[in-house]
Amino acid sequence: MALKKNTILKSHGRPPWYSEDGLPLTDAFVVGIAGGSASGKTHVARQIDSFYKKHSPEEIDLAFANKYDFDHPDALDMSLFASCLADLKVCRQTNIPVYSFTEHQRLNETKYLYGAAIIIAEGIMALQDPALRAVYDLKIFVQCDSDLMLARRIRRDVKERGRSVDGVLEQYLRFVKPSYDNFVLPTSRYADIIVPGSDNHVAIELISSHIRRQLDDRTRRFRSKMALSRANSSTSISQLAFEQVGHPNLIVLPQTPQLKGIYTILRDKTTPKQDFIFFLERLSTLVIGDAMAQLPYRDKIVVTPVGEDYAGKELDADHVCGVSILRAGGPLERGLQRVIADVPIGSLLVQSDSKTSEPLLLHVMLPFCIRQRHLAEKAWVFLMDAQIGTAASAFMAIRVLLDHGVPQNHIIFVTFLVAREGGVSVLHRAFPQVKIVAGAVDEELRETWLTDVIEEVEGESTEGRKAWIIEPGMGQIGDRYYL
Structure with a gap:
């Protein structure tokens, strides 16, 4: 099923997050989920890959030719990502960028976000930046077999992003696989939990139970x-x-x-x-x-x-x-x-x-x-x-x-x-x-x-x-x- 970027998952409503003196008492609970491209992270959370930097016309031409490295940490606006998450964590509103994978460009529009009690930030570099790791209350890494990740990536990019199989393979061998080995996989050492990329129902249930307990502990009734x-x-x-x-x-x-x-x-x-x-x-x-x-x-x-x-x-x-x-x-x-x-x-x-x-x-x-x-x-x-x-x-x-x-x-x-x-x-x-x-x-x-x-x-x-x-x-x- 095609997944939409910047999707907000809505619950039954948010209870009070402040005390009788009117000041915020509890932060939102922030979960960071990292793993290889097409590793199965979307079984744990909706993707949030909207923080690619604004590209020049020359970089866009390279992107359409499958010659731009989107899998390098420098391609992501980590400081903006950390700033937006920090605002949401302390119950402030934020406006996150919107990225078009078909146009290979960050759009001028933004998506307004506010009021989340649980924030799930997912992406290949979600655990790479120290400023990001400092925001998370729970850090997760999704571990998956490389062959399975490649098969999933080919199916996704051809069906959802209009790419050719040859283009997907070229980009994977040139950028995706080296980036995974050099930047993504090493961040697994920062994770609190390692989740398998398939047959992970038990792990998801354990994570969900932990988050529910956190929310119960933060509930205010007055x-x-x-x-x-x-x-x-x-x-x-x-x-x-x-x-x-x-x-x-x-x-x-x-x-x-x-x-x-x-x-x-x-x-x-x-x-x-x-x-x-x-x-x-x-x-x-x-x-x-x-x-x-x-x-x-x-x-x-x-x-x-x-x-x-x-x-x-x-x-x-x-x-x-x-x-x-x-x-x-x-x-x-x-x-x-x-x-x-x-x-x-x-x-x-x-x-x-x-x-x-x-x-x-x-x-x-x-x-x-x-x-x-x-x-x-x-x-x-x-x-x-x-x-x-x-x-x-x-x-x-x-x-x-x-x-x-x-x-x-x-x-x-x-x-x-x-x-x-x-x-x-x-x-x-x-x-x-x-x-x-x-x-x-x-x-x-x-x-x-x-x-x-x-x-x-x-x-x-x-x-x-x-x-x-x-x-x-x-x-x-x-x-x-x-x-």
């Missing part, structure tokens, strides 16, 4: 602590915000009769769906409007239609974007789009694990200005969710933005409702510079069991899961809006 948290002092964080003392970063909209009227309609379970949608979108515009005041502005002089100068303001930010926590953050997107024309909006999907109730990061689709670290460092982000209860999803979403390089004081969390006695206190202690703009604050956060939720987990049906609801609250806002 949602219940967040749900039951209280501020260190006798005065809660939201009370301090109301009194404009101590913590100005929680901004609650003035509780005007108009605003209370909107919340009365939204809290009423008998409100028709069309009315609920209308007033929720109206509320989203009000909340986003207040959140706009948290962006930086500079002075600007304009000339009015009557010919007079007017000293005004204009936005002083290179990039402004929104990130919605699916799916309850969706209604706030409408408000943001009404306030800022053509604003780029991304999304995160964070859902609760049915067994542990801990948050799982399932999906990341961020605007371009966040995916590139040099742009993210100057970006201002509206992070949107319908409510902050335990704050577990908010906590994870903020950590994702910080991993991409967004400054903490450039994150503005926009929400309809905050639970005073929920996880907002933990959120504040971990990320004191993040501003939270809320439409209202409710008093209670009650633990309950959702018996109407049925999920299929590892082949077993589970009915219900633990949850925390805000009281008096507005119910499941996403369900009321979309269903």
Whole structure:
């Protein structure tokens, strides 16, 4: 079967990788797999051979004539490879190059990667560079008979890369075999495990078991602590915000009769769906409007239609974007789009694990200005969710933005409702510079069991899961809006 380069293997989701103080607690687990070309490494991992250096026109001509040595260490950009792996290991995003084997060239495009709990780096030179070896938690070498590797290489290159048999043999004898003997095989001494190139099911199972144990040891569970948290002092964080003392970063909209009227309609379970949608979108515009005041502005002089100068303001930010926590953050997107024309909006999907109730990061689709670290460092982000209860999803979403390089004081969390006695206190202690703009604050956060939720987990049906609801609250806002 043809194998696609730069393939991301997705799991059921990534649990928290940080502690209650908001800092990354565990690195990703990195596995390096080396071995000869066509040795059978793809039975252990998908190939990651995208770090060949950019080639000149003369080198491309040699490549098409099978006269360029791709199997020498100098053909690979080892420093870039090590840098990308190091970023992924410490939970930062990276952008890896894309290499075309049919064109013999590194393409201008890159592939954005983020959020892996396990990283498998595989290639003939994966164990050759000391900087790479320093990143790995587990080093594997795939040992295979030379005749079998040649047979596999001929079949692969003819079928998948459009090469001729004569060309494959010429390249193998001139470059591949000498490189294997001189550079690849000697790196087997660095391996923690030697795996046979065929009939290796037992070895793979042992490796998989070891990785599973590593992940279990690194699992963090603290949602219940967040749900039951209280501020260190006798005065809660939201009370301090109301009194404009101590913590100005929680901004609650003035509780005007108009605003209370909107919340009365939204809290009423008998409100028709069309009315609920209308007033929720109206509320989203009000909340986003207040959140706009948290962006930086500079002075600007304009000339009015009557010919007079007017000293005004204009936005002083290179990039402004929104990130919605699916799916309850969706209604706030409408408000943001009404306030800022053509604003780029991304999304995160964070859902609760049915067994542990801990948050799982399932999906990341961020605007371009966040995916590139040099742009993210100057970006201002509206992070949107319908409510902050335990704050577990908010906590994870903020950590994702910080991993991409967004400054903490450039994150503005926009929400309809905050639970005073929920996880907002933990959120504040971990990320004191993040501003939270809320439409209202409710008093209670009650633990309950959702018996109407049925999920299929590892082949077993589970009915219900633990949850925390805000009281008096507005119910499941996403369900009321979309269903």
